[in-house]
Amino acid sequence: MKHLAILASAYVAFVLQSSVANQMAIRGYSPEFVWLALVGIVLYVNGWTGVAWAGFVGFVFDCISPDRLGINLIWASLVALALQLILKNHNRRSLFQTIAFVFPAVLLLSIGSTSLRLVVSAGNMPTATVMTQAAGNSLYSTILALFLLVNLKTALLWIGYLFPITFRRFLNHAGTMS
């Protein structure tokens, strides 16, 4: 059941990243749903399972990115391992500790992913602009995570309410199109 929930969370994160993230941009900064999901997985799944899931998330992220496959798989696995080693004493019940880890983790993932892509595909080093973009995206993602954690129940209810209605509309739309 836990793994099903992880898979569903990852799927939602990928969907949001690929379809809605750009529309949620504020002053050019958009949230990083995939990295948020990855950090969530690492925080709440112990051992090699968490690293494996992180690798899977990185691999799927590679699939929806235009860059070479494998880059995010490698980076996500290594960051997940590092986070697990660092967060040995993490208190999952503490919201402050959780949020305090989210921002640097997402920042690390974002900068590392962008930098690796630039190096591998174009042979360029990341610039200050890239760093600033990554920092802004990470901050946005952290605020979003805080909002979701605080309003998790309400958010789940809204998702549970909206999702069936939207899915039913989608089915109706698909039926009329065919």
Next chain:
Amino acid sequence: MRHISDKGSIRTAVMLTAAGIGIAFAPDDATDRVRIIAYDVLQPGQQVARSTVNWLRLKSSLYIEAIEQAQAQEEYNDQLEETQLALRRLQIKNATLHEVLQNPVGDRHWAPGSIAPSPLAVPDMLHANLIGEESAELWRAGLIVDVGSNSQLVESSYVLEDPLPLIDRGHDVGLSEGLPAYAGRVVVGKVARVGHWSSTIQPVTHQEFSALAQLARAGSQGVHYGAKGILEGTGSKTCRMRFVESTFAVSVGDLVVSGGRDGLFPFPVFFGTVVKADLGSDAPHWEIEVAPAANLSELKSVHILRKSFNRGRLLAH
């Protein structure tokens, strides 16, 4: 405290890193197939997400539109309420003014608790018969009262020589020159010459007749009074009203009433109706033609208005 299997995690990370390196060097055909599969798996979710976003946008725009409409409706309601209040105030004011018009000076109170004093002069209407033409001829010839000149019953030649219509009242009942003559509420002329027992009446159409007059217009909420002027006879069947300034509105059908401020009657007395009203370019006054409401030659009797001292005032003091 959470216990982590570091070795398992490290081993997994190493394996995934190796796999990633391997995949990085995989042929493009294989990687493209994997990408297509990934996009196909994500597509339903993406459509759901886009539908949700569009639905949320539609709902929010409808909500904002509903709020704006509600605000606009509230503003319209406020404006309507203000307009209705203003209308109500004007209706009350109009009703008050109408009541004032219906109750002239004698019935109004200048201050709470004060009573209007009795007038100094009170109207006294004297009935007088118009002497027909045949009788007037005989009267002028002195053939009606055949008692001889020594009895001092001879009418004044001053009256007998006047060709104006005769009435059977004179000094004997206290008539004096200039008193107005009425037929009901219509002014038909005024006393021209007064004899011992008879007098002559100058009709309103006589070229020497003149009186203060005022224009009036009957509306749904009462009579509205307009400009004042001088009503003069022209020697023809109509009169004219002069000295009505061009800034006032005059139209055919307007009423012409007495313009004096005596206020002896609780109602205005009537001269006639405007039948023609012309205003030349740059003319300072209107040229108004008035048709008299009554024709003296068609009447058999008139009432002469006399003013007498109010004996009630004498008794009160």
